[in-house]
Amino acid sequence: MTIKLYNTKTRQKEVFKPLVDGKASMYVCGPTVYERAHLGNARPVLVFDMLYRLLRHEYGAENVQYVRNFTDVDDKINARAAQTGRPISEITDETIGWFLDDMGALGALEPTDMPRATAYIAPMIAMIEDLIANGHAYAAEGHVLFKVRSYKDYGKLSGRSVDDMIAGARVEVAPYKEDPMDFVLWKPSSDDLPGWDSPWGRGRPGWHIECSAMAYKLLGAAFDIHGGGNDLTFPHHENEIAQSKCAGHDFANVWMHNEMLQVEGKKMSKSLGNFFTVRDLLEQGVPGEVIRFVMLSTHYRKPMDWTEKKREEAVSHLTRWRASLSQRTAGTIDPEIVSALSNDLNTPLALVRLHALWKSGQQSDLDSMAASLRFMGIDPALPSVDPFDEEPQVGYGLTSGDRETIEAIFTHWNGLKKEKNFEAADLIRKQATEMGLDLQKWLVSINGEDAVNPLILSTDKLRDLRESLK
Ligand SMILES: Nc1ncnc2c1ncn2[C@@H]1O[C@H](COP(=O)(O)OP(=O)(O)OP(=O)(O)O)[C@@H](O)[C@H]1O
Numbered sequence: 312m313t314i315k316l317y318n319t320k321t322r323q324k325e326v327f328k329p330l331v332d333g334k335a336s337m338y339v340c341g342p343t344v345y346e347r348a349h350l351g352n353a354r355p356v357l358v359f360d361m362l363y364r365l366l367r368h369e370y371g372a373e374n375v376q377y378v379r380n381f382t383d384v385d386d387k388i389n390a391r392a393a394q395t396g397r398p399i400s401e402i403t404d405e406t407i408g409w410f411l412d413d414m415g416a417l418g419a420l421e422p423t424d425m426p427r428a429t430a431y432i433a434p435m436i437a438m439i440e441d442l443i444a445n446g447h448a449y450a451a452e453g454h455v456l457f458k459v460r461s462y463k464d465y466g467k468l469s470g471r472s473v474d475d476m477i478a479g480a481r482v483e484v485a486p487y488k489e490d491p492m493d494f495v496l497w498k499p500s501s502d503d504l505p506g507w508d509s510p511w512g513r514g515r516p517g518w519h520i521e522c523s524a525m526a527y528k529l530l531g532a533a534f535d536i537h538g539g540g541n542d543l544t545f546p547h548h549e550n551e552i553a554q555s556k557c558a559g560h561d562f563a564n565v566w567m568h569n570e571m572l573q574v575e576g577k578k579m580s581k582s583l584g585n586f587f588t589v590r591d592l593l594e595q596g597v598p599g600e601v602i603r604f605v606m607l608s609t610h611y612r613k614p615m616d617w618t619e620k621k622r623e624e625a626v627s628h629l630t631r632w633r634a635s636l637s638q639r640t641a642g643t644i645d646p647e648i649v650s651a652l653s654n655d656l657n658t659p660l661a662l663v664r665l666h667a668l669w670k671s672g673q674q675s676d677l678d679s680m681a682a683s684l685r686f687m688g689i690d691p692a693l694p695s696v697d698p699f700d701e702e703p704q705v706g707y708g709l710t711s712g713d714r715e716t717i718e719a720i721f722t723h724w725n726g727l728k729k730e731k732n733f734e735a736a737d738l739i740r741k742q743a744t745e746m747g748l749d750l751q752k753w754l755v756s757i758n759g760e761d762a763v764n765p766l767i768l769s770t771d772k773l774r775d776l777r778e779s780l781k
């Protein structure tokens with residue numbers, strides 16, 4: 312199937328043509344590891360996980376290479392180590408473990424490569440040396456800086472001119488810079504900070520060169536897709552492009568950016584302090600697939616909020632679906648869902664289609680719905696229990712409250728029959744059947760499974776029926 316992706320670079324949706332026929336390669340900027348991932352950090356993970364799944368579907372799992380890095384050398388990590396007195400490696404190892412656990416709980420597949428920046432210092436140094444040799448970078452006072460004005464296309468990705476950027480940006484003016492726009496490729500490290508020997512003395516890399524070097528080392532000079540949040544478009548991705556192009560690499564063909572997860576209209580971020588972590592949600596009992604379902608309900612190029620209402624709706628859909636989908640393994644992925652996802656990852660449309668398959672209720676549609684949910688990273692066999700519903704669920708997602716309601720209706724119906732009021736009894740039986748409850752079967756049913764039809768069960772309406780009988 313033709314895949315179309317919106318390319319930030321050209322500002323349009325384009326037919327995706329891999330550089331090598333039948334294979335796809337992707338690099339996504341990963342987290343700086345010093346703190347638990349917040350819900351915003353999960354958004355790019357889930358967006359590009361969906362793309363990864365789609366590419367694997369199209370080209371075969373063995374033909375897709377997906378690199379997502381860990382930035383494990385950074386001033387924020389150094390600051391955290393200084394604050395806590397803990398060794399850096401302990402902090403970064405622990406955070407990487409958390410990240411993989413938390414994203415795994417959201418059903419994200421692990422990328423094929425997860426390089427840590429500190430394992431790629433030599434390729435970074437080599438690339439910086441090339442940039443100096445080509446006249447695109449210079450060393451000064453133990454630093455190496457990239458000459459932004461030496462790259463004529465600087466600003467093309469984000470659509471800004473260098474002069475506008477200087478006027479608007481918080482560029483750091485430093486005595487060793489030839490131009491305030493120049494950015495750091497390498498900086499000196501004091502003895503108490505992580506450092507590596509280099510031609511410019513003991514030091515550590517700047518953030519941007521890390522991604523350029525790891526992408527080059529693992530994917531080569533040219534690859535298909537580069538992704539990340541749209542907060543990275545400028546300056547991080549602009550700088551990655553400048554470095555890689557000036558080192559003679561073609562670099563990424565398609566640039567994709569997810570919009571932000573917001574809290575009251577502002578980006579959820581560590582620096583603003585308006586965040587909660589994925590782990591917070593999981594510990595509150597919100598299942599990972601509920602988080603994933605909510606994320607899929609908004610297109611990746613639109614900002615989104617996490618709301619209670621969305622959580623509740625996701626729980627309610629998944630709970631109902633699970634009852635009749637969990638055992639289904641025979642189906643194949645629905646072509647309309649593949650088609651929606653192939654159109655620039657239209658996940659909301661894919662969800663609309665899931666609802667349509669559910670509504671149809673036909674065996675083959677339900678089979679293909681189960682297969683499609685699995686394809687989208689949601690296992691219909693997993694329990695999606697509403698954590699805020701304190702009552703344990705029994706049978707087909709029936710709470711003990713539901714069972715009490717059903718028992719009351721049943722007793723009333725039985726009473727009418729004993730009184731030989733068959734007309735009234737029949738009316739109640741018909742009403743109950745319409746709501747998904749078979750009163751005849753309830754009598755012999757062990758835990759309600761034979762007596763309720765999960766496809767049409769409406770516990771709300773059953774409660775209304777019970778009220779009307781009082
Ligand atoms: N609110 C958000 N919505 C969607 N993606 C986000 C959000 N915040 C960060 N990201 C993405 O998460 C990844 C990791 O980002 P990073 O480690 O810089 O975290 P951060 O929360 O943005 O940090 P800070 O708040 O200090 O800026 C990046 O791809 C980034 O684009």
Ligand SMILES: [Zn+2]
Pocket residue numbers: 339340341522547551
């Ligand atoms: Zn990056």
